[in-house]
Amino acid sequence: MLAWTTASNSDLSAGGSPPGPVDSEGEVLRKLRESPLHTLEALRREFGSIVRFPVGGVPGYLVSDPRLIKQVLETDAAHYRKGRAQRTGTALLGQGLLASEGELHRIRRAQLMPAFGRRHFPGYAPAIARLATEMTDRWSDGDEVRIYPEMRNLSLRIISLIAFDFDPSVGVTSLGNAVADVVGPGNPATALFSDGPASLAGEDRSRVLRARAVIDDFANGIVARWKRNEGRSTPLRDALVGPDPSHPALDDSSIEEEVRTVLIAGHQTLTAALVWSLSLLSRNPPVADQVEREVDEALRTLPIGQFDARRFGYSIAFVHEVLRLYPPVWMLSRKPIDLRPLGGYIIPPEAEIMISPWLVHRDPRNFTHPLDCIPARWESGTEEATFIPFGLGPRGCIAASHSISEVTLVLAIVCHRWSVHLAPGSSPEPIAATTLLARNDGAVTISLRG
Numbered sequence: 001m002l003a004w005t006t007a008s009n010s011d012l013s014a015g016g017s018p019p020g021p022v023d024s025e026g027e028v029l030r031k032l033r034e035s036p037l038h039t040l041e042a043l044r045r046e047f048g049s050i051v052r053f054p055v056g057g058v059p060g061y062l063v064s065d066p067r068l069i070k071q072v073l074e075t076d077a078a079h080y081r082k083g084r085a086q087r088t089g090t091a092l093l094g095q096g097l098l099a100s101e102g103e104l105h106r107i108r109r110a111q112l113m114p115a116f117g118r119r120h121f122p123g124y125a126p127a128i129a130r131l132a133t134e135m136t137d138r139w140s141d142g143d144e145v146r147i148y149p150e151m152r153n154l155s156l157r158i159i160s161l162i163a164f165d166f167d168p169s170v171g172v173t174s175l176g177n178a179v180a181d182v183v184g185p186g187n188p189a190t191a192l193f194s195d196g197p198a199s200l201a202g203e204d205r206s207r208v209l210r211a212r213a214v215i216d217d218f219a220n221g222i223v224a225r226w227k228r229n230e231g232r233s234t235p236l237r238d239a240l241v242g243p244d245p246s247h248p249a250l251d252d253s254s255i256e257e258e259v260r261t262v263l264i265a266g267h268q269t270l271t272a273a274l275v276w277s278l279s280l281l282s283r284n285p286p287v288a289d290q291v292e293r294e295v296d297e298a299l300r301t302l303p304i305g306q307f308d309a310r311r312f313g314y315s316i317a318f319v320h321e322v323l324r325l326y327p328p329v330w331m332l333s334r335k336p337i338d339l340r341p342l343g344g345y346i347i348p349p350e351a352e353i354m355i356s357p358w359l360v361h362r363d364p365r366n367f368t369h370p371l372d373c374i375p376a377r378w379e380s381g382t383e384e385a386t387f388i389p390f391g392l393g394p395r396g397c398i399a400a401s402h403s404i405s406e407v408t409l410v411l412a413i414v415c416h417r418w419s420v421h422l423a424p425g426s427s428p429e430p431i432a433a434t435t436l437l438a439r440n441d442g443a444v445t446i447s448l449r450g
């Protein structure tokens, strides 16, 4: 149990500040860096739904009341920008959708939105099914499978194939390593909870620059293929280049920014969702039995690449439960652009607002038995402000509905043939890196289903 030195509102400021610890900034940040998730939980438990403490020399506000979160992310979204954790992580994306702000963001989002419409998913399903089947075909009964590298390669290939019509099968591991190296320093636990501005030196800096070059080469290659009109068109290419590659809808560097954005925003999150899906199944045999029954029934009559969401109701509910218990993006951050009222307090423009889906999803005021995996809780629909794995509002994930279908389809292919069991040394305790990672690469042992 973490101990805090506490202060009441009136101790902190005459104007009335939210409560928070009066430990030194260094002490609070040390706890947040060493054990971010437990420390956030302890802060919420001790001080309530809006907690103030300094981060990197500015006031930080940890907000976990769903009403206030909706206000920041949705109702008052025009008054906020991305905060430090996300700005650092997205520095390499230029003005790509994840990082751009204001009017440019609004225009780009409208431009890209059609590429992520639900209607495209049936066209993607056969490719996803093929790649997932190739992966499981390499497994043998009794194997210990390190899910993280498997799922990272799979999600990179899925995203690249459906978004860019390019399968980076041979270079997939070095591309995955490059993305991890580049976004690593944007990890909220280091970017937000460091003592000062995050900067890289020496070997770290050279590694990030080398990684950045790998990603730039990849993005340049995709844009060059598109401009030569090579390969098949994809909805993303249609949105970014348009029908005539000699007169593209955007200039080359903007197209590249969006290619990098989709690659980076998509694959780490998708990887984490897949890893935690298998990890959670391995720890919940009755839930796994029910997923397997549903998948067997659906695939008795459906061809494997023909995804029909109506046949996978329980599996989709399970995926919601995965994203609730292990939200890949465990921390969002925002900065107000002007003095902002929030929860009865006035938040100054230099402040960092921190919103943790992890905290919101595990709060007993939002979900009954919050630590248990209960897919049935989703049968009556979703409570939008208490379920925020994709964020909310105008900056919410553009690929939310695709992502749920993608994870469900990969799960169906895995569970149709394999049962997953917790491997020795695996632990459900996540590592709060850029996304939530599993210890021991989320290893599971697998057995062929009879």
Ligand code: HEM
Pocket: 082, 086, 097, 098, 099, 109, 159, 163, 261, 262, 265, 266, 267, 269, 270, 273, 327, 328, 329, 332, 333, 388, 389, 390, 391, 392, 394, 395, 396, 397, 398, 399, 400, 403, 404
């Ligand atoms: C389970 C998988 C995923 C999760 C949990 C997830 C989560 C998120 C979250 C939380 C945000 C909002 C960040 C904020 O408000 O600051 C976001 C934004 C975004 N995501 Fe996802 N994401 C997932 C998959 C994907 C995929 C597969 C793609 C692309 C292929 C993608 C592309 C994007 C983009 C472009 C944005 C920026 C949207 C904007 O600012 O307008 N995401 N995602």
